[in-house]
Amino acid sequence: MTDPGLTVTGLTVKRGGLTICDDVSLDVPTGEVTVLLGANGAGKSTLLDGVAGVLPGSSGEVRLASTRIDRWPRHRRARAGLGYVEQGRTVFSRLTVAQNILVADPGGNSLREALEMFPQLREKVATRAGLLSGGEQQMLLIARAMVRRPRILMIDELSLGLAPRIVSDLMTVVADLARAGTGVLLVEQFASLALKIGTTAHLIERGRITRTESCSQLLQDPSILENAYLGNASATANSEKSADEAG
Template sequence: MSLLDVRGLTAGYGAVPVVRDVGLSVERGELVALLGANGAGKTTTLLAISGLVGLQAGEITLDGRPVTALTPARRARAGIQHVPEDRSLFPSLTVDETIRLACRTRRAPGWVLDLFPALERLGGRRVAALSGGEQQMLALARALCRDPSLLVVDEMSLGLAPLVVNAFFPVLRRVAAERGCGVLIVEQHVHVALRWVDRVHVMAGGTVAASGTVEEMRPRIDELAGAYLGPSAYPTEGDKP
C-alpha cells in the first residue's frame, strides 16, 4: 500500500477540468518529482491533493485512508503538508511566531533545527523582512514542524539562486530518509530534479504521460523533453554549447 495513491483524478476550476484521469503514487521515504511544461497541470494536481481545488472525479488515499472528502485543513491535520508556489507565509508574524503556530511549542523540534539551524538566528525577525531563500526555508520548516507523512512542494526553486536551491534538495532527501516522509515535488528544472529524486511522473496536457524511476527515465529524457517538457526544461544535446 502506497503512502499516497491518486487514482483517476479529474480536477479543475469551476466546471472546466484542468487535469484528467491522473494516476500517481508516492511511497514512504520516497522523493518523487512531478515534471511537465507550463500548463501541464502539475500545480493543479498538487492543489487537488491538498484539497484547495475540488475533485470532479477520482480518489486520493493517504496511508490507505481516503482523504477525498476531507477539507484542506483536515487533510493537513491528517498528514499532508503543502508548500505552495507562493509559499503562503504570514508576513506580519515573526519567524518564532510562525514556528510556534506550526509546532504548538515555543521552539521548533530539534530535528527541524538540525535541518535549518538559521531558524534560531532569525527568530525575532518579521517574515516580510526575510530574503526569498529564508522565506522558502521557513515555508519548509513550517510544514515539517507538523511532522507530515506527505510533504508536497510546488516550484521550490522559483525565484531562488541555484546555490540556494541546491541547499534545499539534500534537506528533502534527509527528511524522506530519516523521517520516512513521502515527498512530492513539482520542479521545472528537470536536470536538478533528476539529481535528487527517486521517481518521476511526467505530465502533459493535464494527464500523466510517463512514469518511472530516475534510472528508467534518464535514458529517455531527450525524448521526453522533446515530447512533453519543452526545450527550456532540459537542455538537449543540440542546445548545449
C-alpha cells in the same frame, strides 16, 4: 513491501469551470522523492491543489495511508499527515520566524527542530517573515510544514526565483527528509536537479499523466523530457491559461 503513503486514483480537478487535470493516478511512497514534471500550464499545481483540498476533485480518490481523504476539508487532510508547501512562498509575512513555526505547532518543540533543520534561520527568529530573502522564506515554509511531522510532503516549485546554491541546499534537505521516512511529491522546474534526488518521475501533459519512469532512466535519456516540455508546451499553456493560469 513499500508503504504506499499517498495514492491518487482517477482524480479529475477543475479550475474556473474547466477540467485541468483529467483522470490522474499516481503513488507517492513514504521514504522516497516522487517527481512531477511537465511544461508550464500542464496542470501540476492544479493537481497538488486537488490532492491537498485547495480545489475540490470532481471525481476520483485520494488515499493517505490507505484512508480515503478526498472528501475531507483541507485542514483535516493536513492533520492526517498531508503537508503542502505551495508555490508563491505563503509565509505569514507580519509574523516573526518563530511565530510562523509556532502557528503550526503551538507549545511543541517545533522551533528547536526547525532551527536544527535550517541553521540559517537561527539569527532570524525575531525577524518578520516578510523581510526574509526568498531562500529563507522557502526554508521557513518547509520547516513549518515539517513540524507537523507529515507522512507526505508536497512541494510546488521549490527553486522558483532562487539562486543555484540555495536550490542545491534545499534539494539536499528534501533528500534527507525522504531518507528519514517522509514521502515527498516534488514539482520542480529544474528537472535534472529533481531527478537526481528522486526515485520515480511522472510526466504530466495537458492535465494527464503520460509517462512514468525511474528518475535514473530520465537522466540517461533527456530526449523524453525534451518531447514532454517542448512538444506540448504551447498547447498546454494556452489551455490552462484560459482557466486562470492554473500552472
